[in-house]
Amino acid sequence: MQGVKDCIPTLLGYLSIGFAAGVIEMTAGLSLVETALLSLILYAGSAQFIAAGMLASNGSALAIMFTIFFVNLRHLLLSAAVSPYFRHLTPLKNMWIGSLLTDESFGVAMTRAIGKERLSERWMHGLNITAYLNWFAANMAGAYFGRWITNPERLGLDYALPAMFIGLVVLQLVHRKNKKIHIHVAIIAVVCVIFASMASLGSMSVIVAAVIAATMGVFLERWK
Amino acid sequence: MEVRWDVFWIIMGSALLTFIPRVLPLMLFSKIQIPMWLLRWLEYVPVAVMAAMIGQELFMSDNQLVPITHNAALWASLPTIAVAIWTRSLLGTVLVGIVAMMILRYWMG
DSSP states (O other): OHHHHHHHHHHHHHHHHHHHHHHHHHHTTOOHHHHHHIIIIIOOHHHHHHHHHHHHTTOOHHHHHHHHHHHTTHHHHHHHHHGGGGTTSOHHHHHHHHHTOOHHHHHHHHHHHTTOSOOOHHHHHHHHHHHHHHHHHHHHHHHHHGGGOSOGGGGTGGGHHHHHHHHHHHHHHHHOSSHHHHHHHHHHHHHHHHHHHHTTOTTHHHHHHHHHHHHHHHHHHHHO | OOOOHHHHHHHHHHHHHHHHHHHHHHHHHTTSOOOHHHHHHHHHHHHHHHHHHHHHHHHEETTEEOOGGGOHHHHHHHHHHHHHHHHOOHHHHHHHHHHHHHHHHHHHO
């Protein structure tokens, strides 16, 4: 139950992004059932936006899948980073945890994991499943009611995602023991992602920036 | 209410390609001992990934730096960060961010 509770602050973020995803999938010409399948089986916001956008512009199936794969490669990092906290579980149980891992549930889990050796499987499922159901509901609501909201940006709804990440990073930073190094890592990551984007690395930018920044963190730790 | 076959297979294919990177490290590392250097490195990954995503959201648009005078998202991040530090509440942070963005958009036209 605590996992369900810990998920609540992220629900608003999910709701607005999921809603937006539903609206966009609808306008891309997807049916209600197709939208439902997207949110239930693919379950990845950025991937759903890409799928909708590319389907609308008649992208080839292979190109769509290829793009989505690269955008979601960052999950390798997320999955690897939570893995130390679930080593007490079997690979099969870890598969279930990983299958519902998102940027948000990752952020919440890592904030809870600070100072801990392991995370509870039940807590993580509570968090993951709450997020999953909420995401599905938001997608369906967006697909259904979307026709009446002409401009979600006017309401600032598109800012829910960056705001949530800002909150998650700040929460991470205030709880970490070696704050200084983490703050440096964050700044390096921001600078790197700007350069990587300008170099047109596209969806690889975040991964490249994160790998460089995390590596710098390990070096900074040595020099200290 | 229909599901087109090509759409169905695109969904299944991309779902599988999303599933693998999500699950593989978690499954692998529950079996294999994680080397110490990798653990040290992984400690910095969360902040690095999230900061990079924020950086891309706040500063970039179509691989271009957004000019600071036209960057509502960047200005909205100031009250958002302040609230995050003071209240340490995720929900409060998101709400303030959305409201700040709404006001700034209205202002900047």
